[in-house]
Amino acid sequence: MHQFLNIGNGIIISMFNLMIGIGAIFGFLYLEKQIKKNKINFETDKNIYKSIIISSFGGLLGAKTFEMIYKQIEFTITNFLECGMTFYGGLITGSIIFFVINNRLKTNNVLAFNLLIPSIILFHGFGRLGCFLAGCCYGRPTDIIFGVSYPKGSLPYQHFSFNKLHPTQLYEAAFLFILFLIIIKFVSFKKRTAFYLLSYSIFRFFIEFIRADYRGTLLTDSLSPSQIISILFLIIGSFLLLSKKTNIKQHFLSK
Numbered sequence: 001m002h003q004f005l006n007i008g009n010g011i012i013i014s015m016f017n018l019m020i021g022i023g024a025i026f027g028f029l030y031l032e033k034q035i036k037k038n039k040i041n042f043e044t045d046k047n048i049y050k051s052i053i054i055s056s057f058g059g060l061l062g063a064k065t066f067e068m069i070y071k072q073i074e075f076t077i078t079n080f081l082e083c084g085m086t087f088y089g090g091l092i093t094g095s096i097i098f099f100v101i102n103n104r105l106k107t108n109n110v111l112a113f114n115l116l117i118p119s120i121i122l123f124h125g126f127g128r129l130g131c132f133l134a135g136c137c138y139g140r141p142t143d144i145i146f147g148v149s150y151p152k153g154s155l156p157y158q159h160f161s162f163n164k165l166h167p168t169q170l171y172e173a174a175f176l177f178i179l180f181l182i183i184i185k186f187v188s189f190k191k192r193t194a195f196y197l198l199s200y201s202i203f204r205f206f207i208e209f210i211r212a213d214y215r216g217t218l219l220t221d222s223l224s225p226s227q228i229i230s231i232l233f234l235i236i237g238s239f240l241l242l243s244k245k246t247n248i249k250q251h252f253l254s255k
Contacts, residue, residue: 002133016130023126027119034115038189047105048112055098060085062093070216070225084136086215087124088229114192118184121196125176132169139166140212146170159212166210175203197237201230 005013031052035045064080066089073079098116102109131137135154141147147164150156156165179199187195208215208224218225 003135015133016136019126019130019133020123023123023130026126027123030122031116031119034118038115040111040115044107044111047102047107048115050105051098051101051107051112052116054101055094058097059090059094063087063090065089065093066225067216070218071214072216086225087127088226091120092229110190110193114189117192117196118180121176121180121183125173125180128169128173128176132167132173136213137169137172137211138213139168139171139210142166142210155213165212168207168211171207172203176200191241194237194240194243197233198241201233201237205230205234 002015005015005018007013035048040048063085064083067073067083067086068075068079070086071083073083095113098112099109102112128137135150135156138150138156141160141163142165144166146167148167149162149164179196183192183195205227208227208230211224215224215226218228220228
């Protein structure tokens with residue numbers, strides 16, 4: 001855990017924000033590589049970037065809003081600015097906005113989502129490294145060799161002292177980077193979104209059992225909010241995997 005980077009002259013950078021920024025950079029670089037590789041026409045390329053920029057802001061608002069709903073935090077400007085974020089909240093909100101804007105711009109959503117999925121995975125993977133450095137999203141106590149003790153004053157320390165905990169953030173980061181490689185090397189372009197939803201939802205459902213941070217409630221106390229959403233994403237991913245609606249050819253080939 002290393003929450004801040006002191007680069008001198010009174011400049012201190014949040015390691016979580018730094019890793020988010022690195023993830024965004026790598027995500028955009030890979031997206032641009034995919035656009036060039038697949039020879040996406042210029043108009044589609046431009047519209048996808050418009051959708052990404054707008055939906056990113058919406059995703060940020062959604063990530064915070066879902067967090068406040070899960071944890072029943074009073075909706076005030078101060079609480080909104082200071083509360084944390086939840087990945088699923090951002091993904092759901094951002095995806096809905098992305099879908100709507102693509103429709104308005106007449107951009108094929110099958111193409112757009114399948115292009116973007118690897119970049120989302122990269123962004124998320126680096127984000128989880130940021131979570132580890134920030135000391136959030138930590139796991140339950142464990143005796144395994146990979147267990148991590150957090151420093152005094154950190155949130156995990158307040159709950160578990162120097163006991164070793166599952167580094168669930170690192171588990172998830174490793175899973176996401178492996179998933180990225182699998183998707184770009186072994187999964188057909190048309191099935192990327194479906195494979196991602198299936199794979200990540202299954203992983204997330206089970207890793208929630210060894211998470212120890214407070215995640216709030218949604219509908220029931222038996223499952224965490226992320227487990228409930230994982231079930232929904234599993235259903236959507238299964239439907240997409242079986243769907244034959246993958247007409248994307250008209251958006252290929254540069255003009």
